[in-house]
Amino acid sequence: MSILNRLHDVFAENCQWTCRFLSIHGRTVHIMFLSNVADDQLLSEGILRPLQKLDSHEVEQLTPDYLLGQLPLKKGELSCDLEQICHKLMLGWSYVWIQDGTDGLLMYTAAHHERSLSKAEIESDEYGPQVAFVEELSTNLSLLYKLLPDSKLCVSSLEMGDVSKTVVNIVYLKEYANEDQVSLLRSRISSLQHINGMLDSLKLAQLLDDNVATLFPTMLHTERPDRVCQGLLANKIALFVDGSPFAVLCPVTIYEFFHAGSDMYQRWIVGMLLRVLRMCAMIASVFVTSIYVAAITFHYQVIPPELLKTLIQSHSRVPFPPILEALMLEVMIELLRESSIRMPSKVGQTMGVVGGIVIGQAAVEAGFISNILLMIVALGTLSSFVVSNFAMGNSLQIIRFPLIILAGAWGGVGIIVGTCFIIIHLARQTSLGVPYLQPMNMLAGKSDEHSVMRMIWKWMKRENSSYRIRKPKEDFAE
Amino acid sequence: MHINNREKKRVYFVPYILLIFLVVTGCAEAKIIDKLGILVAVGYDLADEDSNDRIRTTVLSYKPGATSTNTVPTSASNNTSKGVREKLSLRTSAKLVIGQMRVAAYGEPLARGGIITLTDTFQRDSEIGTSVYLVVAKDSAEQLLNAKNRQRAGTGDYLYDLLKKNIESGIVPSPTLHHFLNAYYRSGKDPILPYLEVQGDEILISKLALMKDDRMIGSLNLTESFSVKAMMGSNHFLTHEIELNTERLRKYYEPTFDKLYVTLSHVMTKTRIKVIDKNTPEFQVQIRLKGEMEEVSDLINLEEAEVIHALEREAEKTLKSEFEDVMRKLQKKQVDPVGFGSHYRSSVRVQDFTAEKWREMFKEARFVFDVKVTFVNVGITS
Numbered sequence: 001m002s003i004l005n006r007l008h009d010v011f012a013e014n015c016q017w018t019c020r021f022l023s024i025h026g027r028t029v030h031i032m033f034l035s036n037v038a039d040d041q042l043l044s045e046g047i048l049r050p051l052q053k054l055d056s057h058e059v060e061q062l063t064p065d066y067l068l069g070q071l072p073l074k075k076g077e078l079s080c081d082l083e084q085i086c087h088k089l090m091l092g093w094s095y096v097w098i099q100d101g102t103d104g105l106l107m108y109t110a111a112h113h114e115r116s117l118s119k120a121e122i123e124s125d126e127y128g129p130q131v132a133f134v135e136e137l138s139t140n141l142s143l144l145y146k147l148l149p150d151s152k153l154c155v156s157s158l159e160m161g162d163v164s165k166t167v168v169n170i171v172y173l174k175e176y177a178n179e180d181q182v183s184l185l186r187s188r189i190s191s192l193q194h195i196n197g198m199l200d201s202l203k204l205a206q207l208l209d210d211n212v213a214t215l216f217p218t219m220l221h222t223e224r225p226d227r228v229c230q231g232l233l234a235n236k237i238a239l240f241v242d243g244s245p246f247a248v249l250c251p252v253t254i255y256e257f258f259h260a261g262s263d264m265y266q267r268w269i270v271g272m273l274l275r276v277l278r279m280c281a282m283i284a285s286v287f288v289t290s291i292y293v294a295a296i297t298f299h300y301q302v303i304p305p306e307l308l309k310t311l312i313q314s315h316s317r318v319p320f321p322p323i324l325e326a327l328m329l330e331v332m333i334e335l336l337r338e339s340s341i342r343m344p345s346k347v348g349q350t351m352g353v354v355g356g357i358v359i360g361q362a363a364v365e366a367g368f369i370s371n372i373l374l375m376i377v378a379l380g381t382l383s384s385f386v387v388s389n390f391a392m393g394n395s396l397q398i399i400r401f402p403l404i405i406l407a408g409a410w411g412g413v414g415i416i417v418g419t420c421f422i423i424i425h426l427a428r429q430t431s432l433g434v435p436y437l438q439p440m441n442m443l444a445g446k447s448d449e450h451s452v453m454r455m456i457w458k459w460m461k462r463e464n465s466s467y468r469i470r471k472p473k474e475d476f477a478e
Numbered sequence: 479m480h481i482n483n484r485e486k487k488r489v490y491f492v493p494y495i496l497l498i499f500l501v502v503t504g505c506a507e508a509k510i511i512d513k514l515g516i517l518v519a520v521g522y523d524l525a526d527e528d529s530n531d532r533i534r535t536t537v538l539s540y541k542p543g544a545t546s547t548n549t550v551p552t553s554a555s556n557n558t559s560k561g562v563r564e565k566l567s568l569r570t571s572a573k574l575v576i577g578q579m580r581v582a583a584y585g586e587p588l589a590r591g592g593i594i595t596l597t598d599t600f601q602r603d604s605e606i607g608t609s610v611y612l613v614v615a616k617d618s619a620e621q622l623l624n625a626k627n628r629q630r631a632g633t634g635d636y637l638y639d640l641l642k643k644n645i646e647s648g649i650v651p652s653p654t655l656h657h658f659l660n661a662y663y664r665s666g667k668d669p670i671l672p673y674l675e676v677q678g679d680e681i682l683i684s685k686l687a688l689m690k691d692d693r694m695i696g697s698l699n700l701t702e703s704f705s706v707k708a709m710m711g712s713n714h715f716l717t718h719e720i721e722l723n724t725e726r727l728r729k730y731y732e733p734t735f736d737k738l739y740v741t742l743s744h745v746m747t748k749t750r751i752k753v754i755d756k757n758t759p760e761f762q763v764q765i766r767l768k769g770e771m772e773e774v775s776d777l778i779n780l781e782e783a784e785v786i787h788a789l790e791r792e793a794e795k796t797l798k799s800e801f802e803d804v805m806r807k808l809q810k811k812q813v814d815p816v817g818f819g820s821h822y823r824s825s826v827r828v829q830d831f832t833a834e835k836w837r838e839m840f841k842e843a844r845f846v847f848d849v850k851v852t853f854v855n856v857g858i859t860s
Contacts, residue, residue: 303511
């Protein structure tokens, strides 16, 4: 059975399957492609036209080898392996087969459906390079090469997903990145099995986590090329997944989730204060509601006398215990958040009305919720948006709920118990073997990445630093 | 897929934690603020003689759940200050809690008999700190807590604010539970508390109550109060008026009145007490007083530094005699609110130094005052 028939069998149920044959001076050349993924212009300019221009003398000795030299296309190779041919055809390549030959010719004619480069939307910032990654891996890498044009930049490619066959690139700077970490990452990726589709880098990051059950992200995703470069210079490894506009940086410590690109481009004191603000916002967003609940349910003693009267007045109209009141309002805010993401942008204005007026004002006037709590919950939610990384922001938003319940059940003791749980949990986490709470370097004398503060550029001895590496988990791929 | 056995075990652990949580949720006693009757002030008096009870307690609490937060007084009698809760709870719908208590008032008759048993219970209560103000009320504390004030503020808050202001920048030495207990348990020092009076629709601090141990035995008027507080350490007074003798000032101006008064504002005092003779005992009290000269009761040309210095010297003489007067009074009553005894004890190592011994020594003690007054900003005052 010739390769032609076998291919016909494989693609029998695919209506895009096209097999075109040309008769040139008595010889038949078959050109096979999938019409939706192959580019029309490349096909006609790169294959059909050169074929037609061959003279009879050439046609007589036509071999795939000769043809490879004649077709003006970027990539091409000889192949008779059915599986490889099928795969490449799915990616938009064309298969040129000369009647009765053994080998055929795979030519690269893939059509690119790519959106143009645009500004970063999720991590938008006032300073620094504004461009963001797109879904096309090669474009993303070219953005990276433009910023770090050095031969130390290593890119190794792996393929993942039984069906999706996604290309995953591990990018790091030689001599900067830790070799053990690179090989650990590589072995983890190759040990991943039974994955049908790898559609986004965030999914990959979760599969590569040291602890799959943790609530906190232990790998940092970003859509900004400058952030990736900064990470690479600071000994990190970046992961790119074809089709995903997010790069994943690892290993990271928790502090890096509160850094933003513009910290580094602003004047140092502004950058430093913004970082402190973000850390405070994190603490506020986690604790503010639960402290309110604890104070109002158990610890009336700690409330300043001036505030006490206002609190009594505002809460006296509410028929629910504070814990229920707080949980209701928190759930409402979560609904608002979620609906504002899911809603088509055309009806977005309705959201503002529903959220702001109906819930905010009417709930207070109806005596459903006390206005001080409304303010406090809004403060907490606002604070969680200040955190520059939205995955971390979401995690912080979630840990408020157990803390509120603990505060409602045991008051301040409950908050302390909950906080201890969180800190112990965080201390146990690692990111590629690097402790998640790697000692924080308050003044950032030498390095930047695990610091709360950001120091004057000249005072940082080197931008990179060395991590203390915990022994990687052996039992990862069980 | 990637969850190994250890992690699986950890996941199975979660329901147990939730179960424990559910079981022990009720263990903490909820005190939701709008369901409480939060006491802001409490007053103690002697109970009526014909009743079996010992103490009459009046509490001032926020109305639970009300939209207005004025305080309401409730009174009941019992034998102990905490036991009275049982009776008070029969009179209020809310649970009375004392965690926000600011002021504890004692009626004068009760205070003259001793108040330590009533203050001691506060000290052992973890709900309140030791920053509660203790005051003595003229006649009865019940009357004080039931009084209205011209400002129409809630009586509890008003009392607290009134005391706080006068402690920070007036003649009242800090009467917190902490200071009271410190002075009570320290040999060589006696507590001193503000004495509050109700005059018509006005509540005022009329004098300071001198306490011997925990019993009130006398009082200090306002001038004496100033002297005592000035001796008690570095203090700040908003204003102070000093009477000057005109005799020696005649060469600087023509007096239109018999007496000359100078009012100082933002008065800062610095005091240092030294034992100079441990046998008598004799103390040197060095007081430095600085103040902005705000008002002079007569027309004096203050352009010459010489005139100002002369005024300062006169003020020193007046203050010195005031200090000496108050010390004579304290020695006669054998009470030592300034704490000369504890100064003596810390500089002279006396074995078995007791409060009784000190009272005897205090009677014989001599005091040398070294007062220095400086007028700052004689011209324009802020």
